[in-house]
Amino acid sequence: MVGMVLMPEVVALGESLVQFNAVTDGPLRHVTYFEKHATGSEANVCVALVRLGVSCGLITRLGTDEFGLFIYDWLRGEGVDVGHIRFDPERPTGIYFVQRNYPIPGVSDVLYYRRGSAASALSPDDVDPDYVGGARVFHTTGITMAISDTARSAALKGLEIARGKGIITSFDVNYRKKLWANIDDAINVLSKALGFADVVFLDEDEANLLLGVSAVDDVFRELRSRFGINRVVLKLGIKGSMAYWEGRVIKVNAFRVPVKDPIGAGDAYAGVFLASILRGHDVESAMRRASAAAAMVVMVRGDEENLPREDDLRRFLDGYGRQVDLR
Amino acid sequence: MVGMVLMPEVVALGESLVQFNAVTDGPLRHVTYFEKHATGSEANVCVALVRLGVSCGLITRLGTDEFGLFIYDWLRGEGVDVGHIRFDPERPTGIYFVQRNYPIPGVSDVLYYRRGSAASALSPDDVDPDYVGGARVFHTTGITMAISDTARSAALKGLEIARGKGIITSFDVNYRKKLWANIDDAINVLSKALGFADVVFLDEDEANLLLGVSAVDDVFRELRSRFGINRVVLKLGIKGSMAYWEGRVIKVNAFRVPVKDPIGAGDAYAGVFLASILRGHDVESAMRRASAAAAMVVMVRGDEENLPREDDLRRFLDGYGRQVDLR
Amino acid sequence: MVGMVLMPEVVALGESLVQFNAVTDGPLRHVTYFEKHATGSEANVCVALVRLGVSCGLITRLGTDEFGLFIYDWLRGEGVDVGHIRFDPERPTGIYFVQRNYPIPGVSDVLYYRRGSAASALSPDDVDPDYVGGARVFHTTGITMAISDTARSAALKGLEIARGKGIITSFDVNYRKKLWANIDDAINVLSKALGFADVVFLDEDEANLLLGVSAVDDVFRELRSRFGINRVVLKLGIKGSMAYWEGRVIKVNAFRVPVKDPIGAGDAYAGVFLASILRGHDVESAMRRASAAAAMVVMVRGDEENLPREDDLRRFLDGYGRQVDLR
């Protein structure tokens, strides 16, 4: 390969999967055509970052199959550093299917084929301390904590290394019920991860699960008192998002757009929020930009295609509300 | 064939057609691709019933052509009893085309090719008294009354047999202007059918046509006084639906969803309403469930694909209103 | 060819292009399939007219390539008089791409490949005084003023001839920033054209550019005082449209519909407005009909497919607001 790996500003760790998104709405039984997309929570965050000019590398494993090559080339094409991606000749690349607008309008359902995937074999060996140590932010999510024991260890190793070197740790709770054997496991493991997190993204349901509270003030208080976290973004769906940021509480409204597939909104938020903070935006601006990006990505199938470049993000923020009515 | 026909709980009688739904909106002149679906009012009701675990058989005729085979296999695949479907080697399976969102947004237009179809040759011979007599409900609609004299006779025979054996008769007025030679015929024939009906589904325009009134109380009163009907569902479009049920009046709101093709909503309503009543739901619950199903099916092309199974119906009812905004 | 050219009621002059409209939303990078449509501002107006029974001819040039033939056959098929279209063997037919709903929801972005197109070689030679002189209305737009010096001269020649013969001149400002070298040029040239215009269509941004004012009364006053124009339609987007018509001011609301691609709305408005005036509607009725047509065309990709015939237009006006809710 041409090119020598330098140190990206952000290092993320987690599974990237191929998404097969239903071309038509309704139960998958009746869907005939599926559209292929590169996705995965941490991969989505990486692409969000590089689109805004913040370098990012992803630590993951892919199968040595066509779907693994697809993801690898996609991420490389986007400018994500792929130097720490390993190929596994024994295990397949994880995939999943997306059912849209059924049974609940505006909500997507997923059907995973990721058990035993290449990324489920992620292990602490995959985490190069120098690579993580050279970054400004290390990011992972609760999904990585759930897919296997070894992946979890890898994620925790990354968090520990980052903490140890004074690098900002970013953690998106991303509780996925289907990936956990039981709720208690999820609570224990995710709580452990919170213990290493500087910046946390979560929603009300996740707060309720992990902290037993969901009111905004309670959530912020619990995270602060129990985990010492004072940089939190609480996502409230169509009500917008709130942040507790080093003592301040900020609220930002959501942008209302026609939803084609809401999957990926949280990753767009996290990625654009981190990119904006790293590029010097204040928290409120970062939240507005993150909200805009979340709105942009839910308007299409696929998680990463609509992640904005700087110019597009500005045009959205300037133009929103001045367009022809969408009804 | 493997399997011996038992007695389904519901027997319906009417034409099942192949629908060719425009893939793109606008006048059909400019539509290049069409999508094939199995439909037909009574067939839709059958599928709604079997999806919710209520056995149903359809009495109809199909052409011995590929479209007839398509419908036959579709219904059999859904679990509808096809033992009383006959194939006609001389007449084609009826079909129609759907133009969507033009000229009126949110409204579909149809172009029929069903004159002289196999189902138009439905005749009283097709109605096996034992088959109808073994059911708990017999269902037909005003469409069957309109497509031919013999089909009308068959439907009336079914209603009479059912009445005679104390089986519930269910009638959906389903006035289709394009199928009637003139309005007077329609009024006469549909009124005759009302004379046999225990449960009636109609909307305000149909009430006005048949009863000369459209105000809710007037409609209920006229049906009661003139036809002795005391189980009526009056569909009010986006205003929801109202029922007069053995002395009680119940109102249920409609669920608001993005409409792709409103065709089939009434059938979904009727089928899920009947299934719910047969499974012991009270009228209000049956109406809520029926409204939900109607909302679900208008979100896609095709009438039957989105008819809910029990689990999906519950998820819709639980999740509706908590989803991301659809605007 | 079979047929002898008679005199159409309206003669329009300007470029007709092939539009490649993105099948999926989002940045064009990620769009794989594009759909071909015949468009162009003045061509759109022509089709709007002939659909409503008003004869119209288009003066333009096309490349002798497949895209030129496509447009020629399309316009001929619609019934537009193509007797004054010339083919240029040296220059290609102009084309452009449409990016939808990105970055701003509800707004489309265009990417032109029209520099040096066949129509950019339009010249005064293309304007046959007898042809223009035989019409009741001559129509052109600010786009034709922008694409080349020779096209501009042709448009000005058409306006002058029409003025000289007492034929109504209709001018849609249609300011397209991407087509002008600089704003001053645009202001000078468009102002010159206004000097020849009897009927003017413009929006608030265009008013501000050309007149330095955007408040409704100011716009009407300036056009009247500076250019002597007393038939003006000011388009206000979702707020509707206002007209100053020989001393009267009329306001009409916009029809709200789901927007797939807003391109072409202004042309639909202008064409249906002119057709309605020519067929004897009063200004308010013409505005309502024009607004309806604008709403109809934005519901699909392509500019001309949804332009209404008389019957469809009436059905829209009667049915609007009585349909199932579109949310």
Next chain:
Amino acid sequence: MVGMVLMPEVVALGESLVQFNAVTDGPLRHVTYFEKHATGSEANVCVALVRLGVSCGLITRLGTDEFGLFIYDWLRGEGVDVGHIRFDPERPTGIYFVQRNYPIPGVSDVLYYRRGSAASALSPDDVDPDYVGGARVFHTTGITMAISDTARSAALKGLEIARGKGIITSFDVNYRKKLWANIDDAINVLSKALGFADVVFLDEDEANLLLGVSAVDDVFRELRSRFGINRVVLKLGIKGSMAYWEGRVIKVNAFRVPVKDPIGAGDAYAGVFLASILRGHDVESAMRRASAAAAMVVMVRGDEENLPREDDLRRFLDGYGRQVDLR
């Protein structure tokens, strides 16, 4: 409308239908998407003629529905004279479905919905003697003889008028078994038509049906002796075609190309043959050109899209056999 009807060189009479061609191969039961095309044997011939610069008008009837408008605009767009097409408000435009490559590879199967179509109401009233009399060639086919008694009378009237005025009559036997009540009728009627024909197109099966012989020499002899026809084209499928032309016998090979849908090949042959003869080609050249056109149209779905313009026809004839191998 703009334009005054002049006299086209060729007048054809017959039904134009909308074809819904299966997007995927196999039995129609399993085909989900269908593609719309304008077709019809005599309409195909018209388009073949006008593409090569020979003016042609079609006498037919269309429904006043979207499909009728589609065909009308398509033919007008192609440059066919549509001045003698009438719209029938009562009857639908005829349509049919095409099943490709099943059960026999390389052969298409059709499913008609044309009984009672607008064109089946074609009658002698539709045949304007002045219109037919102004042409150089009158063309019709055995399909028109089959669809209804009135259509047959119209076709015979056209043939008689033409004969009477010394205009060349061209007749393509086009025996379609599905359209005839029985074979004897077909033989009687088609034989009657042969009595009026100057130029005849037929294939071996049709020869056998009508003449009881299929060997080339026998066919030519029988047509000559029994009907006095001495301009005959006998189509031999992949073996090519043979002509008996005023005493000479000419043979031309077929061009071998990958077949997507063979429907329309015969019409392409007839139309291009007639055009070539009218433009001064000798019979062998006309046959080669006709064979080329037949090969071109079978390579795509739809009958008319690939009908060649002069330049494309020449490029095919020059380039055939020098291309990359198609296997």
Next chain:
Amino acid sequence: MVGMVLMPEVVALGESLVQFNAVTDGPLRHVTYFEKHATGSEANVCVALVRLGVSCGLITRLGTDEFGLFIYDWLRGEGVDVGHIRFDPERPTGIYFVQRNYPIPGVSDVLYYRRGSAASALSPDDVDPDYVGGARVFHTTGITMAISDTARSAALKGLEIARGKGIITSFDVNYRKKLWANIDDAINVLSKALGFADVVFLDEDEANLLLGVSAVDDVFRELRSRFGINRVVLKLGIKGSMAYWEGRVIKVNAFRVPVKDPIGAGDAYAGVFLASILRGHDVESAMRRASAAAAMVVMVRGDEENLPREDDLRRFLDGYGRQVDLR
């Protein structure tokens, strides 16, 4: 459910999977759209049988997910007895992807996601001796032997029961390298199955693997001498197929058709061969019919759509070679 299970003539046992077939050719990396089909070797055989009027039931397990429901409804729709299909709430329905024409033209590649599938949990408990015992033929394949230990035990139990009751056992070797841990295992297990087989289907590579010989006579001799099998069909690809049938050797040529996806050809062969034998055809006729069916199914994506009904099979056999050349 309506209907009481009777005894099908054939009982098959094996996994049915959802196939996602690449819409465009080439490496899957570059394929954007995938088309869903119901497949699986033994399921394909079942559908081949029922299409020809031979009743068949499939013993299998499906996930309680949308893909499991899809297969269940598909098979039921085709008329396969689904009374012995069980749903597994813990395991997903197996799926796979098909890459076509790459890297080898005319050959498809598969990418499985079937490890741990519902059907891999098939066990001897699933095999009801009365069900198997009521049939005339029991059929399974080497795929079922490969997917798990419990599935293998189930298949062997089925074979043993059938042998014990004098029911014909049919075994298609179907060696799939990707499904076996190593070749020795495959040889041992498949040899064991051969010990129970009355009718065997295999190709030259499989013969070589299991018997160490591939010449036709050697294969027949080895199967006879080592396993006592005297009803064998040896598939030879484009060279056709040969049978050793109770002392006779018969050869039948393959039908040459354009290949879209060769997957499913072997199952079509086996199913139609068995159906034909059961319906009284002699071996050569059965082989010809089986070859025809194999040719029919490779012309489309999907394995079962093109399986012929009796009438279509006859038309293929009559029409083959008389069609327009496909080159």
Next chain:
Amino acid sequence: MVGMVLMPEVVALGESLVQFNAVTDGPLRHVTYFEKHATGSEANVCVALVRLGVSCGLITRLGTDEFGLFIYDWLRGEGVDVGHIRFDPERPTGIYFVQRNYPIPGVSDVLYYRRGSAASALSPDDVDPDYVGGARVFHTTGITMAISDTARSAALKGLEIARGKGIITSFDVNYRKKLWANIDDAINVLSKALGFADVVFLDEDEANLLLGVSAVDDVFRELRSRFGINRVVLKLGIKGSMAYWEGRVIKVNAFRVPVKDPIGAGDAYAGVFLASILRGHDVESAMRRASAAAAMVVMVRGDEENLPREDDLRRFLDGYGRQVDLR
């Protein structure tokens, strides 16, 4: 960006364009959908090289539009070094349309929109002597010589630098008639380029144009005697290819496959040939591999998708001829 540019083994110079390939065959007038691909002769060669593990960088210019970004990300994703690609804010990315199988079956026609493209502004400034000097091979084509004077100067500068530093120069004549003002220009310029070439790729027509001979021996002799070139590959279409290589003459047959779009075959040949030579294959092996790659790419739309990786190339070479017949 993450990564520091190293020296690629091959440096290529030329325009990369977006290709819009007709989804359906026939004249572009009648094509509705177009599929987007990244192409361009030298870019194709680069991707062919990197797929086989040979590093390659492309010197080019792209517009700062979505199509430029698309190409940039595509090439980066494939692993091509994009460090020497410049973006031009004033000029658009070049594009073209592909018409397939019409008018000549098996041949594609192109319609360019590349005049004034960003790459037409390529200039000697874009050619970094250190970058070229660090490579083992410098490659360009006659297309770059044709698109503009500055691009030609850039290509000549690259060739001169390479010659001066003893780097192998590779030149593909690639004569494109549509890009040259006249033939004499083409002959003069291309001859000049031949003066700098070590390795030359051309076909018989190009040989005839430049050398006045087309017989194999004559071509080799003329190139040797007039230009001192003794490494030549002469492409002979379906007859295969011949090389004169340092005194030896080698012939290799073409692989016959079904052709979907022959565009890109020559680039696949050149790229795989160069890669194979650089990786130590002898000339005959390199030719066989290059022929295989050319066959692979013509089986799909797009030029680069089917370029083989090492493993796929080997499978093709092993499997070719053993597959199911394609007829």
